[in-house]
Amino acid sequence: MDQLLRVLQAGAGNLAAYLAGHVLLCLLPAFFIAGAMTALIPRSSVTRWLGRDAPARVSYPAAALAGSLIAVCSCTIVPLFAGIHRKGAGLGPAICFLFFAPAGNVMALAYTGSILGPGFAVARLILCLCFGVGIGLLMATIFRHDDAPVSAAVNPLASDEARMDAASLGLLLALLALLVAGTLRLWPLTATLFAADLPVPGALAWQTTLLAWVPFDAASGEEGVSVQGSVLIALMVLLGISAWRGLEGIIEGANIWTRVALVLACLTLLFATLRLEPHAAGLRVVFTGRTVAIALAAWAVWRSGRCLSPEQSRSWLWEAWRFMKQIFPLLVAGVFVVGMARTLIRPEWIEAMSGSNTLSANAIAVGFGVFMYFPTLVEVPVARMFLDLGMHPGPLLAYLMADPELSLQSMLMVAAVIGRRKTAAYVGLVAVFSVCAGLLYGAWIDMAL
Amino acid sequence: MRVVKILGPGCANCRKLEAVAREAIAAAGVQAEVLKVKDMAAIMAYELTSTPGLVVDERLVCSGRIPTIAEVRGWLGS
Numbered sequence: 001m002d003q004l005l006r007v008l009q010a011g012a013g014n015l016a017a018y019l020a021g022h023v024l025l026c027l028l029p030a031f032f033i034a035g036a037m038t039a040l041i042p043r044s045s046v047t048r049w050l051g052r053d054a055p056a057r058v059s060y061p062a063a064a065l066a067g068s069l070i071a072v073c074s075c076t077i078v079p080l081f082a083g084i085h086r087k088g089a090g091l092g093p094a095i096c097f098l099f100f101a102p103a104g105n106v107m108a109l110a111y112t113g114s115i116l117g118p119g120f121a122v123a124r125l126i127l128c129l130c131f132g133v134g135i136g137l138l139m140a141t142i143f144r145h146d147d148a149p150v151s152a153a154v155n156p157l158a159s160d161e162a163r164m165d166a167a168s169l170g171l172l173l174a175l176l177a178l179l180v181a182g183t184l185r186l187w188p189l190t191a192t193l194f195a196a197d198l199p200v201p202g203a204l205a206w207q208t209t210l211l212a213w214v215p216f217d218a219a220s221g222e223e224g225v226s227v228q229g230s231v232l233i234a235l236m237v238l239l240g241i242s243a244w245r246g247l248e249g250i251i252e253g254a255n256i257w258t259r260v261a262l263v264l265a266c267l268t269l270l271f272a273t274l275r276l277e278p279h280a281a282g283l284r285v286v287f288t289g290r291t292v293a294i295a296l297a298a299w300a301v302w303r304s305g306r307c308l309s310p311e312q313s314r315s316w317l318w319e320a321w322r323f324m325k326q327i328f329p330l331l332v333a334g335v336f337v338v339g340m341a342r343t344l345i346r347p348e349w350i351e352a353m354s355g356s357n358t359l360s361a362n363a364i365a366v367g368f369g370v371f372m373y374f375p376t377l378v379e380v381p382v383a384r385m386f387l388d389l390g391m392h393p394g395p396l397l398a399y400l401m402a403d404p405e406l407s408l409q410s411m412l413m414v415a416a417v418i419g420r421r422k423t424a425a426y427v428g429l430v431a432v433f434s435v436c437a438g439l440l441y442g443a444w445i446d447m448a449l
Numbered sequence: 450m451r452v453v454k455i456l457g458p459g460c461a462n463c464r465k466l467e468a469v470a471r472e473a474i475a476a477a478g479v480q481a482e483v484l485k486v487k488d489m490a491a492i493m494a495y496e497l498t499s500t501p502g503l504v505v506d507e508r509l510v511c512s513g514r515i516p517t518i519a520e521v522r523g524w525l526g527s
Contacts, residue, residue: 039514078458078489079499251469251515315514322461413458416489 007340013214014339015332016225018381019233024272025182025294026114028265030107031327032301033175035320037069037106040168040312050084050093060133063093067100067132077101078413085417092140095426096132098414102404104128107323108377112400114183115380116387123397123441131401131433138429143422167307171316174300181293182269188289192275195286203227203278227283228276235268247321250314258317266298327376334378338385350389357394357442362435365395369403370431379403394442402434451481451525456492456502456512459485465515466501473521481525 049062063084070080077098085094102108103124113121181189210225225233242264246257273294275286305313354361374382383400387393406427415423453470457463467485474481486492486504495502497512503521504510510524 079492079497082489082493083497083499251465251517318515322465326461413489417493 010343011336011339029179032320038319039315059093063097064100067097082417092136095139096136099132127437170304174304178297181297191289193287198283200283203283207278239264330375347389354395361395362398362438365399366402369399394438397441398434398438454504457500463501473518
């Protein structure tokens, strides 16, 4: 019984650490960015570069760009993949897109950078680019004798030649500024501006109670729940409720709850930038440079949001809400389970299997990524756990590359588009390239140390 | 009897589209059958860029976004 309680506390502790400031400041803006990209970037403005006559040096980068900006979940990725393939650009750029989209999209990169550090995010981006193009070229060469049936009469991707308007671009830039303001760990964002002492009675007592419920254990990386953390959790519950009421029916129109939800989102972000220190007399509230930056960026988002047409803003909010509904609950559950698993898995096992940058370590990591299915983005907290348990960064990157690419569900859909033989070749190439990526990154890390 | 098809592998957008379509059908008072097409190959046959897709009497009327109930009623009416 005691053991069970300990495991549950570990899960809760891990979850609390995730709901703390820096992850929230990354994820909340990232959902809105993903929503804006899905709703406001017209598919044709990038995919028009993927036509039959486009040279490889245009169609491959365009495919990667499409993957980064347009696609976040597999229900967008696979139909776009099929469309690109049929448009005549061929198997190569389509495969490049397919590879790049799950791991190289802005949301995944921001989240990776937030949880695992900028090193992994940059490595993921660069390697996704190189290997996306590489695997695409290889597949195009291997299967060059199969003529892709090009429907010459119908060219669906050219039918809506929409351009992205200034308002959409402004909103996207403002949202990116919000993301950067929340996640960049540089001065002057980290500077303390001024502190105020609030006479909140019982702040210290509340902190002590929280620590009793979810203990702080530096050795295993459990951060416990701080006073700020508990307020953030409460704010997020409120945000969830008001978002459900205000955003679920947003296509039909906004209501008062929409406004409440958006205001709460801003407040939550601002609150996350503060530092709260409970002491005997009350609560010390510290305003940081990041508080100002978030306030400015949020104002910019608000202003540019007002420039959108009603259809555009409703579409944007719906897509953002859709991603939140789809990803956040699974992320919460995943993080909780990872927290529990972390107490049960012995570091010695991880170190024995993948503690150093060997071929077998990388192969095991890739195998794990292939066979274990994790929902979108959950592979990042799992990777964090492995890193804390002693996995070498090389095999870790191999796992990060392989896991989002090769879910059984999306592979079945891809097989419906290009056939089982080509899909099997793709899976094989992804596995090999992931192992190489891991070996390369691991060697680079070892040299740098 | 009109035939309305919802194209999509089953994610949140496809479910929302189905809900919107059903509401529009009820509001318009027309006789319509709602079918969900989840098979990728069948979806591709309609040549859409991204899911979800709405097909009324074998004509693709909307793809890649959720229409309003009023819009769907318009398509049902024509």
